Amino acid sequence: MSAPLVRLSGLEICATGADGAARAIVHDIGFDLQPGEVLALIGESGSGKTTIALSLLGYARRGCRISKGVIEVAGHRLDQYAEPQLRGVRGRVVTYVAQSAAAAFNPMLTIMEQVIEPALIHGLMRRGEAQDKARALFRALALPDPDGVGDRYPHQVSGGQLQRLMAAMALITDPALVIFDEPTTALDVTTQIEVLKAFKAVVRELGTTAVYVSHDLAVVAQIADRICVLRQGAIQEIGAVGQILFAPGHGYSQALVTAAAPRPPAQALPERARGQGEAPLLALRKVVAGYGRVDAQDNPQVRILDDVSFQIDRGRILGVIGESGSGKSTLARAIAGLHAPASGYLTLDGLALPRTIKERSRDQLRRVQMVFQNADTALNPAVSIAESIGRPLTFFHGLRGREKRAEVARLLDLVKMPASLMTRRPGELSGGQKQRVNLARALAARPDLLLCDEVTSALDPVVAEAVLDLLVELRGELGLAFLFITHDIGIVRAIADDVMVLYGGVPVELAKREALGTGAHHPYARLLMDSVPELRPGWLEETPAGTTQQDRRPFDGDAACRFFARCTAGRVSACQTVVPPLQALEDRSIACHLELEALLAGARR
């Protein structure tokens, strides 16, 4: 074995707390990296993975300090370097790809200017050479319009493209080591696959040595050679990808692998036939919602939801899935009465449900409750947990004093939180606890329908698992119906009874959970399913998703089918002119012009 390219030993990083005292947030980290090797740092938020990765650039964020240890990269002892020497290393020997390229690109400068900057400031190339090299890298990273994209400003380019452009910036100086810091976390799954494929191709072609920071074990399995599992600033286990995935030694690694594995589907409640003349709990008919001026035909200027119809029965979980901008959140807000639809109507138990909160009766309000995505901002930080949960109890049920207290305690018990936390404020709780309180507050109204908008996406995997378990349990105990919005098809598969796939504000497929993954599917639904990384190395090479250039804006052109611009399933002329009809099968309906055989053919591809 040759000498390691990267050597880290006894690394300790201290943070200065609010009280001015320094405490170690990362302790005794040590690992080696051979040339050409990709090491993944994995762990939940607060595990120190980004802090450790940044130390390989000799950099610590404001308030942090590298206090101990050896950091050696390609012969440079970064721990002994002063700032001017470090500047010579950064961007030349070690480079960095940030989590959100959208924020890491300077909005005032063109992309080319920023991509070639490392080469210019380190005096490695002349401007013309650097530009040629940048264009070559754009091509290698499968960017559309490699010759023109450099002249644009960051806001003119999509997030997935920016992430690849940032990789080009990191590779332009032929660095010894590249740090990828959660480079695909902020992207939609379908975009993530394209970016991952581009990264992997380039890393393999150039033989790049890399440190890849992520919280997503399945993503890491595709790109890394070795995995380093971190928790609370310390290494738990370090080993080859196959060993960590299939024979994790440390208890925490096992927990991570378990949390990342697909959940077994939740037991559905026994489906009882709806009684004669009994209406569904909630039904939407031809709902259109959007922004801007509404014309005489009730069409808003910008349509976020376009002709949405579906229903939810009591005790059922409807999973709504789609990428960012597909109208998922607007759908929940329309049902909650926070965003009045421009046309169409809603019914609750067969009776018309007014469009806005103002017009709804208190009982109608009580029956539909919303759990917001971000518990941090949804809970009033100045108010105790008991008060947060107690308010709807007083408002809807008139509970006060001891009765209210007892009910708050019962609700906390329901979401598996000790009643002793009642007097705490949100700031004193963990993320998972806050989301449970958020849930308890919604349950306090004793609703019939819970609207859950990405309730687990801000949580670490292990915590998110527990919250999902809780939701399924509550459904069993209370017979609640759920509208469960997520971008994660894995979650839908695990807990939903029915699934609705939204694309560009249109439901392109409605299916029973069991139907997913078998038989005919809408091309977008298939793309979504093909884009979810599996927990095994080699999956990335097999999946058909992400191979074609799909990085286009959703609503390109005026095609009647919203998915037209990205569709690879074989288009017909009607796609552009006629809104796709809903083809109904026994367990699914698909809005597509293609014959069912053609949609099936996609499955065998």
Next chain:
Amino acid sequence: MPDRWLLALVARRIGGALLTLFLVSLAVFSISLLMGGDAAEAILGQSATPEALAGLRAAMHLDQPAYLRYLEWARDLLGGDMGTSLITGMPVSATVLPRLASSLQLAGLTALVSVPLALALGILAAVRRGSLLDRAISMATIAVVSVPEFLIATIAVLIFAVTLHWLPALSSGRTIETPLDLVRTFAMPVMTLACVVVAQMIRMTRAAVCDALDSSYVEAARLKGVSPARLVLRHALPNAVGPIANAIALSLSVLLGGVIVIEVIFNYPGVARLMVDAVSTRDLPMIQTVAMIFSAAYLLLVTAADIVAILSNPRLRHR
């Protein structure tokens, strides 16, 4: 290529400013109606005969309804005719224009001194955030902001003119022949005015640059090995142009309207003192004209800052 959308945006800002100016002119006109009493009476005195009063009123169009008089006044003003002073009987422009010139001279010199100083100190404080220098600058700006300008001016006169005899106490009526004369004449008023405007600019510049320095793109640039000077000048500062332009405009707008005390103390012949004099003599056309000049100058600065902010933002330049 500046696209039409951008032009429309800029045009809208300018239109907004013009509309504001129109509303201000309405306000100025109606307020001067309220405070004016009857100008004819003021001119002729209490012993005037009713016939004489009526004749003068007709001659001054005071017998016409207010909206007609407003239209006439506005039309004259647009045409450059600012009316005739009630006190001197001379055209207002003859009095105002030289005063305006000297006020602009004072304001211009102050801007010339204070803007670079404020930018330099603000950026320095932001770059050295938390250091002794930063804290010293913060303390000094707070101290300067809290001291009223008349106190600074009076103390300056006491020290430099009365005790040390370095500088003349008064600024008016001196002929300026050498650059030294210029410095001697303007040193104290400019210094005092700079104290008023510079503090606010420093604080806003520091805040805007700090914001930019905290951003992900500056961290990304730092991790490319960009030098501190380039980090500030190329990466952070362009993003701070909008807020800084606004801070400068707001501070400088004080220079024209808010220098009354300074002009009075140093006996400087500017428009602000003209305003004071006009109010004490109830010289209505003069008051109206000066008020309109103040408002127009303010709007000009603020609109210019807005347009700078728009043009410096590529998100608006290249949609």
